[in-house]
Amino acid sequence: DTEVTQTPKHLVMGMTNKKSLKCEQHMGHRAMYWYKQKAKKPPELMFVYSYEKLSINESVPSRFSPECPNSSLLNLHLHALQPEDSALYLCASSQAGGSSYEQYFGPGTRLTVT
Amino acid sequence: GDSVTQMEGPVTLSEEAFLTINCTYTATGYPSLFWYVQYPGEGLQLLLKATKADDKGSNKGFEATYRKETTSFHLEKGSVQVSDSAVYFCALSDVSGGYQKVTFGTGTKLQVIP
Numbered sequence: 001d002t003e004v005t006q007t008p009k010h011l012v013m014g015m016t017n018k019k020s021l022k023c024e025q026h027m028g029h030r031a032m033y034w035y036k037q038k039a040k041k042p043p044e045l046m047f048v049y050s051y052e053k054l055s056i057n058e059s060v061p062s063r064f065s066p067e068c069p070n071s072s073l074l075n076l077h078l079h080a081l082q083p084e085d086s087a088l089y090l091c092a093s094s095q096a097g098g099s100s101y102e103q104y105f106g107p108g109t110r111l112t113v114t
Numbered sequence: 115g116d117s118v119t120q121m122e123g124p125v126t127l128s129e130e131a132f133l134t135i136n137c138t139y140t141a142t143g144y145p146s147l148f149w150y151v152q153y154p155g156e157g158l159q160l161l162l163k164a165t166k167a168d169d170k171g172s173n174k175g176f177e178a179t180y181r182k183e184t185t186s187f188h189l190e191k192g193s194v195q196v197s198d199s200a201v202y203f204c205a206l207s208d209v210s211g212g213y214q215k216v217t218f219g220t221g222t223k224l225q226v227i228p
Contacts, residue, residue, distance in 0.1 A: 042218035055213045090157050099207040100146040100165040105157035
């Protein structure tokens, strides 16, 4: 199984809502990532978890709160978002600890903030 | 810091034409190099990779060679098909602070017409 799943596929939320994005993989990968992708742009790294510990936070606003409950699951909690946060949110996973490991991406959650 | 530069798109080709998408990189360490492809409405998929100088990655008729002397990793395919229409991202992966970090190029949109 080389699949990364993400739910929901689409999400529309108001600026006062709280919602969560979910990501799951069963490849035994110990590194998991959240990326944000705007239209016609490359993915921008938001967070990296390595062995369930937050390793990299790329200066992401606190209205985005990641969580890694176990080695297979990654969540992104959203609160008080702004319209400019509307984007495709991609989750990825890889083996940990080396530069040669490819990342496996999920299909993404298309988020619209109204 | 690390960076990746790839040719601007969109690139429009007729079916069975030869494809080249140029990619050059700047890195302080010894990165691994990747090409990822993104089809409309989907996440990124690994197309091919190379982990050291002079390595050639290949997959589905696509090829790219890791050229350290020219810091390049150009993508080529001898005969494109309509189904190859997608956005192609060149990327490098390096280890920073013990963690893998991927730097993406801006992406090149390929459109193949019958």
